[in-house]
Amino acid sequence: MRDSITVELDGARDYPIFFGSDVLGDASLIAPYVGGQVFIVTNDVVANLYLDTLRESLPTGVRSDVFSMGEGERAKTIETYASILDALIEARHNRTTTVIALGGGVVGDVAGFVAATYQRGVGFIQIPTTLLAQVDSSVGGKTAVNHEGGKNLIGAFYQPRLVLADVATFRSLPEREYLAGVAEVIKYGVIADTEFFAWLEENVDALRERDETAVINAVRRSCEIKADFVRRDEREQGLRAHLNFGHTFGHAIEKLTDFDRWLHGEAVSIGMGMAMELSARLEQVPADATERVHSLLERAGLPTRADGLDTGAMIEAMGMDKKVVDGKTRFVVCEGIGSVRVIDEAPGDLVRASIASRVTL
Amino acid sequence: MRDSITVELDGARDYPIFFGSDVLGDASLIAPYVGGQVFIVTNDVVANLYLDTLRESLPTGVRSDVFSMGEGERAKTIETYASILDALIEARHNRTTTVIALGGGVVGDVAGFVAATYQRGVGFIQIPTTLLAQVDSSVGGKTAVNHEGGKNLIGAFYQPRLVLADVATFRSLPEREYLAGVAEVIKYGVIADTEFFAWLEENVDALRERDETAVINAVRRSCEIKADFVRRDEREQGLRAHLNFGHTFGHAIEKLTDFDRWLHGEAVSIGMGMAMELSARLEQVPADATERVHSLLERAGLPTRADGLDTGAMIEAMGMDKKVVDGKTRFVVCEGIGSVRVIDEAPGDLVRASIASRVTL
Numbered sequence: 148m149r150d151s152i153t154v155e156l157d158g159a160r161d162y163p164i165f166f167g168s169d170v171l172g173d174a175s176l177i178a179p180y181v182g183g184q185v186f187i188v189t190n191d192v193v194a195n196l197y198l199d200t201l202r203e204s205l206p207t208g209v210r211s212d213v214f215s216m217g218e219g220e221r222a223k224t225i226e227t228y229a230s231i232l233d234a235l236i237e238a239r240h241n242r243t244t245t246v247i248a249l250g251g252g253v254v255g256d257v258a259g260f261v262a263a264t265y266q267r268g269v270g271f272i273q274i275p276t277t278l279l280a281q282v283d284s285s286v287g288g289k290t291a292v293n294h295e296g297g298k299n300l301i302g303a304f305y306q307p308r309l310v311l312a313d314v315a316t317f318r319s320l321p322e323r324e325y326l327a328g329v330a331e332v333i334k335y336g337v338i339a340d341t342e343f344f345a346w347l348e349e350n351v352d353a354l355r356e357r358d359e360t361a362v363i364n365a366v367r368r369s370c371e372i373k374a375d376f377v378r379r380d381e382r383e384q385g386l387r388a389h390l391n392f393g394h395t396f397g398h399a400i401e402k403l404t405d406f407d408r409w410l411h412g413e414a415v416s417i418g419m420g421m422a423m424e425l426s427a428r429l430e431q432v433p434a435d436a437t438e439r440v441h442s443l444l445e446r447a448g449l450p451t452r453a454d455g456l457d458t459g460a461m462i463e464a465m466g467m468d469k470k471v472v473d474g475k476t477r478f479v480v481c482e483g484i485g486s487v488r489v490i491d492e493a494p495g496d497l498v499r500a501s502i503a504s505r506v507t508l
Numbered sequence: 509m510r511d512s513i514t515v516e517l518d519g520a521r522d523y524p525i526f527f528g529s530d531v532l533g534d535a536s537l538i539a540p541y542v543g544g545q546v547f548i549v550t551n552d553v554v555a556n557l558y559l560d561t562l563r564e565s566l567p568t569g570v571r572s573d574v575f576s577m578g579e580g581e582r583a584k585t586i587e588t589y590a591s592i593l594d595a596l597i598e599a600r601h602n603r604t605t606t607v608i609a610l611g612g613g614v615v616g617d618v619a620g621f622v623a624a625t626y627q628r629g630v631g632f633i634q635i636p637t638t639l640l641a642q643v644d645s646s647v648g649g650k651t652a653v654n655h656e657g658g659k660n661l662i663g664a665f666y667q668p669r670l671v672l673a674d675v676a677t678f679r680s681l682p683e684r685e686y687l688a689g690v691a692e693v694i695k696y697g698v699i700a701d702t703e704f705f706a707w708l709e710e711n712v713d714a715l716r717e718r719d720e721t722a723v724i725n726a727v728r729r730s731c732e733i734k735a736d737f738v739r740r741d742e743r744e745q746g747l748r749a750h751l752n753f754g755h756t757f758g759h760a761i762e763k764l765t766d767f768d769r770w771l772h773g774e775a776v777s778i779g780m781g782m783a784m785e786l787s788a789r790l791e792q793v794p795a796d797a798t799e800r801v802h803s804l805l806e807r808a809g810l811p812t813r814a815d816g817l818d819t820g821a822m823i824e825a826m827g828m829d830k831k832v833v834d835g836k837t838r839f840v841v842c843e844g845i846g847s848v849r850v851i852d853e854a855p856g857d858l859v860r861a862s863i864a865s866r867v868t869l
Contacts, residue, residue, distance in 0.1 A: 237657070264664050267652065294597055
């Protein structure tokens with residue numbers, strides 16, 4: 148099974164996403180996008196599984212160097228970024244090189260920032276090996292590293308030339324990590340597509356069991372929705388903010404738990420619950436929508452409560468969120484399944500109550 | 509005297525360059541381009557001279573923070589870049605902030621890279637206070653920091669929203685630094701404008717004496733030529749490489765002398781001499797053009813020889829130049845005053861001879 152969609156930008160920078168099973172080893176897909184040198188950024192776990200396959204799929208005569216970075220959000224630092232640049236320069240890669248990200252969202256974000264800024268921008272290919280990265284971070288050109296002061300505070304908008312989304316790579320994905328990706332898939336239903344949400348309600352068990360047809364459908368529809376947002380608002384001037392549904396809360400949860408206790412998708416799952424609670428309190432959304440989202444997240448095996456988090460600390464942590472404009476924290480609220488909007492401000496007591504209703508002390 | 513030109517890109521990102529005398533203190537020029545916060549990057553020398561004037565010209569109620577960085581190419585490091593990001597985050601600047609570069613090319617390059625990558629890009633204003641920065645680095649959106657492995661290896665293309673080129677700031681510029689800027693002015697004549705080159709031959713003494721009318725004319729024409737190159741080739745895919753005339757040699761000279769012995773413009777002056785010698789050896793240029801360039805650089809008080817440099821070391825240093833494509837070093841050669849072209853390769857012995865002819869042992 149093989150399929151593709153195109154992320155439409157301005158013509159010159161449009162790029163394809165190929166997805167299906169076992170596309171990673173298909174040399175014919177990569178060949179048109181690389182020159183004489185490639186620089187692969189990955190981590191040890193992923194390298195053990197897929198690096199040989201990727202290298203074998205490179206055209207003959209292409210020189211490949213590899214940088215294996217640390218795992219997890221903790222490795223997504225300006226120090227890792229600088230080390231990769233050191234390695235690129237040490238190996239004398241020039242402007243015609245192509246950086247390939249082989250791994251999850253962390254690898255993609257850091258490698259993308261490297262590609263965006265090495266010699267003011269070189270070629271970039273995303274090969275996301277997690278569900279989360281395939282449906283979220285690999286599409287749309289956001290690259291970044293974290294800072295002590297907050298997540299993704301340093302980065303660039305930089306589009307890949309190609310995304311290869313191989314669902315066969317999920318076979319080796321731990322259950323928790325796989326489900327964290329399902330959280331973002333559910334998000335697409337909530338923010339943009341009532342029918343897709345209903346499909347997810349019907350197929351959540353098949354998705355949990357990683358039924359290939361269900362997985363490919365979920366990845367494809369998620370990428371289509373994301374690509375449409377990116378096409379309409381590449382640099383997050385407005386509309387693209389809808390994709391951050393649940394993320395204002397989610398980022399604060401991650402920050403307060405040191406990026407350690409929950410995976411990003413899990414934090415977003417809890418954050419979506421809080422965002423639905425806030426939407427309900429602002430009377431933006433019918434009560435049954437909140438219940439449907441809650442129920443689907445639970446059926447998907449995702450956390451919907453943050454144990455032991457301090458509500459005051461959450462409020463403070465949200466103050467340095469990137470989505471702050473002139474001192475006000477913006478929220479994405481739901482108006483009903485399939486539709487969200489951005490509000491510039493929300494009453495502090497309602498935000499507190501929404502957080503508190505999803506925190507167990 | 510007040511004038512402006514527009515750097516034309518894609519409409520949305522077009523930006524004006526205002527130039528003239530004492531434009532820095534004109535609040536009406538800055539006000540439309542800033543929101544509630546600005547973050548000024550400068551150095552101590554420049555801050556002593558112009559920071560108060562700039563701050564007074566900001567609209568009432570705008571919060572301004574200042575970062576004073578070290579001086580010279582040595583300060584143009586990823587460490588300085590990271591320190592400025594730390595300060596921005598510490599002071600809780602958000603996405604709506606505007607980074608203002610107040611200083612020479614080093615300040616502009618580093619501050620621009622910060623603006624390009626803080627929260628994936630914030631507003632940016634260039635206030636270049638040296639001739640070199642006004643005619644070269646502040647226009648065109650190149651931002652970067654240096655790496656041990658080479659100059660400007662890490663950076664981004666990121667356009668300012670406004671450039672304020674105040675020639676009154678030259679009054680405090682040391683002679684050597686001012687003349688280093690004249691080197692780039694002469695470059696514009698060589699690469700793109702026979703008439704401008706002839707005007708420079710006639711007005712080089714007035715320019716050296718910093719006659720205001722002559723200076724403004726030189727800055728305006730230089731910016732027009734550069735803006736035209738940038739408009740036609742924003743990301744240096746081809747044509748914009750012409751602006752690098754003399755720079756392949758110049759960068760190698762700077763690298764071998766640890767960015768310490770010559771100012772950038774001085775190294776470019778020597779590099780242009782070497783590039784003219786190479787052009788002559790490749791029979792690309794009439795002998796009298798080489799002589800005219802040499803003579804104008806000398807009359808402008810610029811160095812035309814590199815004492816004590818090793819030719820072999822120069823060749824090696826050029827191997828990691830950004831302008832290398834697939835192992836070959838590209839050169840910009842002159843076809844006659846006002847016209848240059850890029851060649852993908854040059855015979856090693858001719859490159860050596862060209863360097864050697866401008867090196868005194």
